[in-house]
Amino acid sequence: MTKKISPSITFVQMPIKLETEMFFDFLEGDWSKIMTDKYPEFLRIKDIKTKKKKIIEIKKEISKIRIELGERMGKALETIKKDWQKVEEKTFQTLAEIIQEDWSTREIIAYISINPICPRYLDSWSFSVSPNTKSPNIIIAHEVSHFLYFKKFKEIFPEIKEEKYEFPHKEWLLSEIITPTVLNDIRIRKIIGRGAGFYDDHRRLEINGKLVTEIIRELYDKFVIKKKDFSEFIRESLKVINKI
DSSP states (O other): OOOOOOOOEEEEEOOHHHHHHHHHHHHHSTTHHHHHHHOTTHHHHHTOOOHHHHHHHHHHHHHHHHHHHTTHHHHHHHHHHHHHHTTHHHHHHHHHHHHTOOOOSOOEEEEEOSOSSOOEETTTTEEEEOTTOSOHHHHHHHHHHHHHHHHHHHHHOTTSOGGGGSTTSHHHHHHHHHHHHHHTSHHHHHHHSSOOOOOHHHHTOEETTEEHHHHHHHHIIIIIIISOOHHHHHHHHHHHHTTO
């Protein structure tokens, strides 16, 4: 029997050019308040009119923060990497079992970044994790599960364009509710040691007076736990999300 692919993650410090571009994108978008709450100094930069000057100032500020953090960035990388590698293979195997999808041979890259948002990038199978995070394994498991989830999603809905996988589309919203639902599966909780939470905005969503997260959890119990049918779970869950 051929052994199932169980990928590994490469941990690196995010190149400052990439980090600068990432900060620029977030400061321009709907998530900017999270950035400026964490780093108030970016409020001034956010108001700069020209892109070129804004990029220059973002890079300067990131460099300053990195200097202030000093050796903590490198130490955080090694600590996060070491802790994750203890659960890596089992987590990947269990996610594949739950989602009923095989991993590909693509490389997964975890960037250590000062960004408090920890975004994932489906095109490159990369994501960022903050050196200050208190629960890096749950964040890593959350981000990597997106890669396998959307691999499955594309097979089920090949007609849906990949641009819909991103904020603020319903397909993106579904992924952000399904991911913590999967991570709260007892099979994952036993490996990671804790469950996952939902974004506050998603936790409050309701349909006819019932929480959407509860509706999705019930579908998970019905189709994934009892019927072992993750594909049908996605189909039924998307119907729910489209009602919002």
